[in-house]
Amino acid sequence: MKNEITRDVERVVLALDVNGEARQLLVAVHKTLLEVLREDLQLTGTKHGCELGECGTCTVLIDGRPELSCLSLPIQLQGRAITTVEGMASGSELHPLQTAFAELGAAQCGYCTPGILLSARALLEENARPSRDEIREALAGNLCRCTGYTKILQAIELAAERMR
Amino acid sequence: MKVVGKPLAKVDAAAKVTGRAIYADDMLPARTLHCRILRSPHPHARIVSIDTSAARRIPGVVAVITGSDLPVKFGILPVTQDERALEHEKVRYVGDPIAAVAATEEEIAAAACDAIAVEYEVLEPVMSIEAALAIPKDERIQDYGGPNNIHKFVSLEFGDVDGGFARADNVREDVFFFQGNTHLPMEQHSAVATYIDGRVTLWSSTQVVHYVHRALAKVLELPMNRIRVIGAAHGGGFGGKTDPFAHEIIVAKLAMLTGRPVKCTLTREEVFYAHRGRHPVLMWIKTGVTADGRISAMHFRSALDGGAYGSYGVASTFYTGALQTVTYDIPAYRFEGCRVFTNKPPCGPKRGHGTPQPRFALELHLEKLAHDLGLDPVELKRRNFVKPNTRTVNWLRVTSCGLEECTDRVIKASAFHQRKRFFGRGMGFAISSYLSGAGTAIYWNDMPHSEVQIKVDRGGVTAFCGAMDIGQGSDSVLATIVAEELGLQPADIRLVTADTDTTPIDLGSYSSRVTFMAGNAALEAARKMRALLVEAVAAKTGAEASAIDVSEARVGDCSFEEASVLAEARFGTLTTAGSYTPPKIAGPYKGSGVGPSPAYSYSACVVDLDADARTGLIHVNKIWIAHDVGRAINPLLVEGQVEGSVYMGLGEALMEEQVFRKGLHKWPSMLEYKSPTFLDMPEVETFIVETNDPEGPYGAKEAGQGPLLPVPPALCSAVYDALGVWIDEIPVSPEKVTEALRRKEKGEPPRYGPPRFPSIPYPEAIKVQPPPKDFDAAAATI
Ligand code: FES
Ligand code: FES
Numbered sequence: 001m002k003n004e005i006t007r008d009v010e011r012v013v014l015a016l017d018v019n020g021e022a023r024q025l026l027v028a029v030h031k032t033l034l035e036v037l038r039e040d041l042q043l044t045g046t047k048h049g050c051e052l053g054e055c056g057t058c059t060v061l062i063d064g065r066p067e068l069s070c071l072s073l074p075i076q077l078q079g080r081a082i083t084t085v086e087g088m089a090s091g092s093e094l095h096p097l098q099t100a101f102a103e104l105g106a107a108q109c110g111y112c113t114p115g116i117l118l119s120a121r122a123l124l125e126e127n128a129r130p131s132r133d134e135i136r137e138a139l140a141g142n143l144c145r146c147t148g149y150t151k152i153l154q155a156i157e158l159a160a161e162r163m164r
Numbered sequence: 165m166k167v168v169g170k171p172l173a174k175v176d177a178a179a180k181v182t183g184r185a186i187y188a189d190d191m192l193p194a195r196t197l198h199c200r201i202l203r204s205p206h207p208h209a210r211i212v213s214i215d216t217s218a219a220r221r222i223p224g225v226v227a228v229i230t231g232s233d234l235p236v237k238f239g240i241l242p243v244t245q246d247e248r249a250l251e252h253e254k255v256r257y258v259g260d261p262i263a264a265v266a267a268t269e270e271e272i273a274a275a276a277c278d279a280i281a282v283e284y285e286v287l288e289p290v291m292s293i294e295a296a297l298a299i300p301k302d303e304r305i306q307d308y309g310g311p312n313n314i315h316k317f318v319s320l321e322f323g324d325v326d327g328g329f330a331r332a333d334n335v336r337e338d339v340f341f342f343q344g345n346t347h348l349p350m351e352q353h354s355a356v357a358t359y360i361d362g363r364v365t366l367w368s369s370t371q372v373v374h375y376v377h378r379a380l381a382k383v384l385e386l387p388m389n390r391i392r393v394i395g396a397a398h399g400g401g402f403g404g405k406t407d408p409f410a411h412e413i414i415v416a417k418l419a420m421l422t423g424r425p426v427k428c429t430l431t432r433e434e435v436f437y438a439h440r441g442r443h444p445v446l447m448w449i450k451t452g453v454t455a456d457g458r459i460s461a462m463h464f465r466s467a468l469d470g471g472a473y474g475s476y477g478v479a480s481t482f483y484t485g486a487l488q489t490v491t492y493d494i495p496a497y498r499f500e501g502c503r504v505f506t507n508k509p510p511c512g513p514k515r516g517h518g519t520p521q522p523r524f525a526l527e528l529h530l531e532k533l534a535h536d537l538g539l540d541p542v543e544l545k546r547r548n549f550v551k552p553n554t555r556t557v558n559w560l561r562v563t564s565c566g567l568e569e570c571t572d573r574v575i576k577a578s579a580f581h582q583r584k585r586f587f588g589r590g591m592g593f594a595i596s597s598y599l600s601g602a603g604t605a606i607y608w609n610d611m612p613h614s615e616v617q618i619k620v621d622r623g624g625v626t627a628f629c630g631a632m633d634i635g636q637g638s639d640s641v642l643a644t645i646v647a648e649e650l651g652l653q654p655a656d657i658r659l660v661t662a663d664t665d666t667t668p669i670d671l672g673s674y675s676s677r678v679t680f681m682a683g684n685a686a687l688e689a690a691r692k693m694r695a696l697l698v699e700a701v702a703a704k705t706g707a708e709a710s711a712i713d714v715s716e717a718r719v720g721d722c723s724f725e726e727a728s729v730l731a732e733a734r735f736g737t738l739t740t741a742g743s744y745t746p747p748k749i750a751g752p753y754k755g756s757g758v759g760p761s762p763a764y765s766y767s768a769c770v771v772d773l774d775a776d777a778r779t780g781l782i783h784v785n786k787i788w789i790a791h792d793v794g795r796a797i798n799p800l801l802v803e804g805q806v807e808g809s810v811y812m813g814l815g816e817a818l819m820e821e822q823v824f825r826k827g828l829h830k831w832p833s834m835l836e837y838k839s840p841t842f843l844d845m846p847e848v849e850t851f852i853v854e855t856n857d858p859e860g861p862y863g864a865k866e867a868g869q870g871p872l873l874p875v876p877p878a879l880c881s882a883v884y885d886a887l888g889v890w891i892d893e894i895p896v897s898p899e900k901v902t903e904a905l906r907r908k909e910k911g912e913p914p915r916y917g918p919p920r921f922p923s924i925p926y927p928e929a930i931k932v933q934p935p936p937k938d939f940d941a942a943a944a945t946i
Contacts, residue, residue: 044190045183047399049350050432054834057350085183094181102177105800108808109635110180111350111399117181136842143834145350145400146635148811149845151804 015078018043019087033077034058034069037084045085045114049143056142059115060084066119085114088121097121097159106155108146116142120156128164132157166715168648168862171800174640175654176633179397188354188369188396189429196356197226197266199415199428200273202280203437204255204262207289207507207827208305211252211262211282219265219279224272227421228280230263234417238379240407240512242607244474246306249383249413255284256305256472257509258827259437261410266418266426289507289827293446293467294922296504305472305505311925315470316481318501320755321929322557328461328496332452336536338529339448341893341918342521342876344469345820346441347514348839351399353438354429355412357419364416365392370408371401371634372672375606377664379408380416388664391416395662398634402812403513405634406674407440407475436832440512441822443480443503444469445521448921449529457539457547461496464488466522467924468503468511475512477503479606479758483518486759488526489556490597491567491766492548495934497557500926508824513674515812515869516598520876524894527594527877532890541881542575542593552855555935559751560759564855564865566792567595570768573790573851578770585885588775592881595768598870600794600860601677603746603760612743614681615668616689618646620697620728620738625650625657627689630670631682632662636868637801638678642686644797645861649690650697651714652724668741676866679797680762681744683861688742696738697724700731747859753932763857765865766792769810769874775886777905780898782818782883784846787875791850794857794865805867806850813875815840819895892917 010029015022018041025040034051037043037060049055051070058069061083088095097117100106107113116139123130123138130138135156144152179185216228231252239245250261263280267273288301296313309315329335355368364386370376373393381388398405411428418426430438448465466484470477485499516523530548534541550556552565575581575593583591605613617628627646633639639661643654650657660666670682694714701720702709712720719727732738750756770788775781789810796802819838823830831837856863880891889904892915900916908914 038190039192042192043183044186047187047351048189049352050834052432052833052835054432055350089182094178098181101181102173105171105174105177105637105804107174107177107180108637108804109349109351109398109400110176110185111187111635113180114183139842141841143350143839143841145348145402145812145839146808147804148807148809148848149842150807150848153842 012075014074016074016082017080018082019084027074029075031074032070033060033072033074036074037069043084043086047111047114056119057112057115059118059142061118061122064122064125066122083118085117088117095121096162097156100155100159104151104155104158106147106151112142112144116144116152124160124163128160130160166648167644167654168797169799172654172798174637174801175643175659176639185397187351187399188356188367191356191367191396193356193358193425196425196427197268197418197422198270198273199264199266199418199426200270200277201261201411201414201428202263202277204258204260206255206284206286207258208256208287209284210254210287212285213283214252214263215281216263218281219276222272222276222279224268225265225276226268227266227418228263228276229417234383234413236383236385238383238408239474240375240476240606241474241478243478246474249410257507259434259509264414264418266422291506291508291824291827293469293504296506297922297924305507309505313505315474315503315505316478317927318481318485318499318755319926319929320932321498322932323496323934325461325463325496325498329452331454332460333455334533334537335450335452336533337448337450338532338892339918339921340525340528342445342524343821343894344442344444344511345816346436346439346822347402347404348837349400349402349404352430352432352435353405353409353411355415356425356427357415358425359419359423363390363392364420365394366412366416367394367396368412369396369398369405371405371632371674373632373662373664374630374669374672376408376412380413383413384416392665395632398632401634401673402515403517403674404440406513409438432834433832436829437509439509440475442514443511443518443521445484446918446921447522447525449525451529451533453533453537457537457544459492459494459548462488462494463498464522465921466501467922469506470503471506471508471510473510475510477511480513480518482755482758484522486558487519487597488522489558490560490562490764491550491595493550494557498929500929502924502926507827515809516872517675519598520873523596523873524876527874528880528892531881542571542580545595546571555939557934558759559756559935561749563763563859564794564857565766566853566855567766569853570766570790570792571595573853574768574770574788577849578772578788580770588777588886590775590882590884590886591770591772592878592885593770594874594878594881595766596870596873597764597766598866598873599675599761600680600763600765600866601746601761602675603749603762604757605671612745613677614670614685615741615743616682616685617668617739617741618689618693620693621732625652626660627657627686628660628667629682629686630662630667631678632673634673636673636805637798638673638682640801641679641683641797645683645686646690649687649694651719652717676869679864679866680860683864684744685742687861689740692740692742693738696731696735696740697727700734701727703734704730751932753930762859763794763865765867765870767871767874769878771875771878771882773879773882773886775883775901777887780901782896784814786846787848789848789850789871790853791867791871792853792855792865793867794860795854795863796852797862797864799852802852802867803850806871807848809869809871810848810875811840811845813872817876817879817894817896821895888914890915890917
């Protein structure tokens, strides 16, 4: 498949709610949410491992539900609440998941961490007392190559306990 | 010990959990141009012509370069300088880089790559070890090595091997195959370069800033002082970011040509082709044992499918034969190794570099030998364990060795000998060992392998070191060691790392060397700084220096700040330095440089699984792993390394494989290249064993690679335990299991694996005398 460039890329003005802030921007209509977050809003906490919907690294929350930002088109997300890792802490106080991940060594290279934190947050908001298998199920779409997952599971359990 | 040995959070934990850490692809300096690389669609072809004129005419394209812009060859090993950043004569694998474009947008760069017309003369590709051993149909892949497409031979013999076999009461031969697989770091490789005032600066997701620095200087033909390489926050390497890569050189060149920042981030598909991962290795092993279960001789042959270029391959080849002797006392040993070129992405170092494959073969082979003898495999292995403070037959110096204790821990915890035996359920055991850093540098020199500087002033303590934290926590180890010596907390230590302009050298994060080598350098620098502070406080207070305690942010009766003011007033600028050079312990023979390490880690593992005879599916229930890390500087990080290693070993054992069809990667995506998810990962119980190594910092050894090694063989032993079939080929897919069961039913050997080892024209072995019996093994340096 050949790449093509259309010189006159259609651009649209978007109004997005990102981490509780109303943002207005002019972007090419075909740009993914991942690209808009990273390139237009400089929210580089959202990472990517494939840009094809296969690794979960780019997970963000849309209205509280985990979604793959590499497969989402911002034009469809106007009026929806988008949460990225930058929106997890309140002020300089970390979210209990962030604290638990730091304390238990659940982030090694940290590249998968933003996506996993957000998937975990969505889970805990729905289910304050998830079993280990429920956590595994909820996070099955997020790959991590460093940790072997064990410390991530422990950190989510610790955070859940502290949040109750 | 106040901070050493404590399960403290990593010093960069907050940056990692908030998304603040800046990885290479997160950088976007003003006016950045985006680079895409045109890569070969053919596995083997001559380039007849390249026409870039149409690409250059596309609006937004700022520069296009081809091989003639970067003709100088490079490569990680001095003996195999066989790569070009862009090839203009010949391509050797699908994915070989040919041209590069810098444009204002990535899409424009990609379209411009498509507009480049390349005319090829397609050559017959060489796609297997067997094909590489044969006379090539068209031409050889590389113009060195040989005969045919053989890259490298190794042939060494230690002690009286024929005599050893003659002495044996039982001799067994087996053939094994370990399929290649890849690192699959979550972060795609990325690099950003600027060219300002005649100086190149490169930020990259590399494991080794120093080797990238050297390669850039060579290919760009600039003095090293005109180039600065900085390691960006690192999204995972596992060995896959240890070579200097074409894209790193290309963005630097494009920045020089355009005067603008240039960035290149590989697509996931390109990452699969960049590779440098686990070599596929075919192995033959023959061992003689006496009636009492002692090994009398061993003969090991390996054939590595190296892919198209040298990479670390010469070292990988040696490694397939080097460490067998570090776990088992083998009195006579012959090793014949061979690496071939094929038209596939080059293989290189992946976690365990060249040693997981022979470890898989060795452990399973001994397992089979034990069954032949009617011995418990654990017992047979135990009888042959190496002892601490010995020299192996191939002259490797073993100091601390926790094999016995590791074995005890996992055997007891798993109740291995009390397990219930029934069809479909099994347990398997294996051991292994790995280096704490290679004892010799990649390019020959007498300089230290790691250096650390410490500065103390009114702003606090800063430690400078070239080491690259790739997620394993090397920054935390440095901070912990400096903090321990200065009576502070790791968070009190500011770190400047992995920057060739501002930090003294460290050879990088590979071969599990950082804790041992940078750790020792940090320890030396910190102890010198501590001495200055103590001397200043002693002079001021009249206390005896030896009576001054340095802890809890105090130096004797002074606070740390007061002490540093006194010391700065007394000595001037407070800086100290430490360095680490490994002892010269390599044996007296050619090729002895691969294998020696200042210390070896040891691991033991038990895998418990259910295997379904109908479907061939394997479900791992639990893994017990014990790892002799010498001393855990941070047990939390050690556990993390062990768990991560076990995970990766399990992925290799069960599902990961890098295979090709007509030169094309069969599964160059994260969906199709299977790796374990949260759902696939069993419970792992980790035991940290501390043997207090005499030369490691506070007794520490490595943890990041060794624990991967015993997992594949332990898994295969467990499959045999469960179903009575041997799977002699990694990965253990359900098809292989059911096929082995079918053969068993038909009365054929109950096995799936390579039928035979090819005939390879290994040269006559170099005969090496083993170290003399009275050799002072522990102390001796040669
Ligand atoms: S980047 Fe991999 S799923 Fe989006
Ligand atoms: S921490 Fe590195 S990929 Fe998860």
